[in-house]
Amino acid sequence: MGWISPRALNRLGMLNMNRRNVDYIARYNERASYPLVDNKLKTKLVVAEYGVKTPRLLQVVRHQHEISHFREMAEDLAGFAIKPAKGSGGKGITVITGRDGDEYIKGSGVRVNAGYLERHLTNILAGLYSLAGTPDVAIVESLVQSEPGLARYSHQGVPDIRIVVFRGYPVMAMLRVATTASDGKANLHQGAIGVGLDLGSGRSLNAVQFNRPALLHPDTGLALESIQISDWDLMLEMAARCYEATGLGYMGVDLVVDANEGPLLLELNARPGLAIQMANGQGLLPRLKTIEKLKRPHFTPQERAEFAMATFAARA
Structure with missing residues (x-):
């Protein structure tokens, strides 16, 4: 797994933030589509219409009085996730992974009671975690049980796969695995590891933590060079389907591999970050330009996924 410096990445077509914002986000993303992501x-709700599976919805809390139904709903559940509908960057997400009597066990091992979770729901409704501080809605989802082969690479958190999709074509992907530094969250800015993935096969290419090369996971000690994502062609097709669902020309698609359900969509991002380039050791610009130059774009998500696998596969 070779390390490529930021200077060398510029020569490889590194996309910077200004160019991303002007040439791709502003140009290809209709403002009317932003509320969907x-x-x-x-x-x-919208991706379900296009055959893209997400974690099962257990409860929607829109008003304060509906919080009283939470305890009844969660009575027999061993695990679940509470999320603000309009949160960003993982803020406000609480994951419960187990129960011990009247106590709920968070992913970090901390024990909390129902009152704690009800106060958290109140804070979500008040807009504490929403993008603009506006009143929000809380959703309670089934707990994602990460596929064991992939879960062992992540510390206390569910690993996810970010795929950048441009005009319906997957163009770059990375696996994000949690560490102690990232507090169990798959957030690269907080210290999660980004593992670049070969679009042709779903195999790991290169890994970084805090934009520096990483060969081993700092907590598990596992090598990061031989990771293989299962159901890779299906995941790319799911990502491509999100183009029809939202109409967004440039977006990040975040997926997980559930042990029982297979690939699931976690969320979409209309302003995906650029660290994926460091994780891959490749710039985005050449791939984006390849798609822009297509004379006859492919009509179906499957065709676009297959084109991406063939065109952007790592070369020996």
Whole structure:
């Protein structure tokens, strides 16, 4: 797994933030489509119409009086996730992974009671975690049980796969695995590891933590160079389907591999970050330009996924 410096990445077509914002986000993303991706509940509902599976919806809390139904709903559940519909960057997400009597066990191992979770729901409704501080809606979803082969690479958190999709074509992907530094969250800015993935096969290419090369996971000690994502062609097709669902020309698609359900969509992002380039050791610009130059774009999500696998596969 070779390390490529930021200077060398510029020569390889590194996309910077200004160019991303002007040439791709502003040009290819209609403002009318933003509410579909900035609201997790709307995302779940719209992608379902296009055959994209998401974690099962257990409860929607829109008003304060509905919080009283939470304890009854969660009575027999061993695990679940509470999320603000309009949260960003993982803020406000609480994951419960187990029960011990009247106590709920968070992913970090911390024990909390029902009152704690009800106060958290109140804070979500008040807009504490929403993008603009506006009143929000809380959603309660089934707990994602990460596929064991992939879960072992992540510390206390569910690993996810970010795929950048441009005009319906997957153009770059990375696996994000949690660490102690990232507090169990798959957030690269907080210290999660980004593992670049070969679009042709779903195999790991290169890994970084805090934009520096990483060969081993700092907590598990596992090598990061031989990871293989299962159901890779299906995941790329799911990502491509999100183009029809939202109409967004440039977006990030975040997926997980559930042990029982297979690939599931977690959320969409209309302003995906650029660290994926460091994780892959490749710039985005050449791939984006390849898609822009297509004389006859492919009509179906499957065709676009297959084109991406063939065109952007890592070369020996």
